[in-house]
Amino acid sequence: MWCGFGKSSFTVAAACLISTSMVISNVTFAAQTYTPRQFRAVLRGLGYNVKVSDAPLTDADTKKAIQEFQKGYKLQPADGIAGPKTQDFAATTVKILQANLNLVAKPNPPLPRNQYYGPQTEAAVRQYQKKLGLQETGIADLALRQRLDQQAREILKQPTAAPATQPSPGATTSPAPTSTPRTTPTAKPTPTPTSTPRTTPTAKPTPTATPRTTPTPTSTPEALPTATPTPTTEASPTATPTITPDLSPTTTPTPTPRR
Incomplete structure (x- = not known):
């Protein structure tokens, strides 16, 4: 018998798989059956010395390959018999291999x-x-799966930096206002009422003429920032949250070295 995931449970299982071992005891499996030919094809595809045929899984070479697989994944007992637990682990390994190939090699169709x-x-x-x-x-x-596994991890890390390209409409303007409005609203809103005592002529056109008349008084450095808060894009920078990738992590299980 072998294991079959739903998409959601597979995502959880794949996220918990570690390079040297994996724990899937908390995952629910649907009981199905591998034929001898199908299981032989799995063992051969994963790099074990097995001939693909319809013969029972009882010959010496096949039992040795099964035992190597069991020892690699620390399955007990490592008796060379393709029981339900052994076939479950083999099925899980193939599923994760396929998911990583879809992510890295991008076969068409997937x-x-x-x-x-x-x-x-x-x-x-x-x-x-x-x-x-x-x-x-x-x-x-094993060597190929480990390499594929590493590339899949690198691809899954990329989306964390990718959202920087998405806020392109406000990326050019929002970063600049963020630095000034955050400092100026604390110190500059207080000087705005002082525009009347310091430059009474400029206090009349305060709404719009402050930038034009501020150069005339000597207190131009204090009046200049009053124009900087005008960008209403203070909320623009906050609207650029990083988008967590919706990709399901697909890390292939790699058996621990036999020796």
Whole structure:
């Protein structure tokens, strides 16, 4: 039997996966069945020495490969038998591999993110290997999955800086007002009433003529800031929150070294 996620539960599980180990005991799995051929294809696709056929998973080479997989993911018992827990972990590994390939290699059409290591997944792995200049085997062994995992993490970090380009309409004007209005409203609104005693002529056109008449009195430095608060874009900078990415983190589980 193998595990099947819904999209929401898969996002939670993927976020909790660590490079050396993973814990999925709190995830609900839908009981399904791998055929011997399907499970052999998964093991082979993940880099284990297994021949794809309809033969039972009981020959020496296949049992050895299953045992290596179990030890890598610290599954107990590591008995070389493809039980439900072993197949669940294999299915999870394939799903995360497919999600990371969609994110990094961007196959067209995207991979379906199921538990099968079929021709479409193998083709996406070949595409990724070609991009890296590697031999195009279609096999996602541990080293390749770790590299893919790292690139997926880097891509997921990018959206935190990307929102800086979104507030382009106010980005050019809002940063400048933010520095002055935040300092001037504290010190400058108080001088505004003093415009009448200091420059009585200028106090008459205070609404608009302050910038024109301020150069005449000697207190120009104090009157100049009265024009700076005029930009009503004080709220513009606050309207540029960083947008958290809605991408689901898809970190592939990497088994701990056997030795």
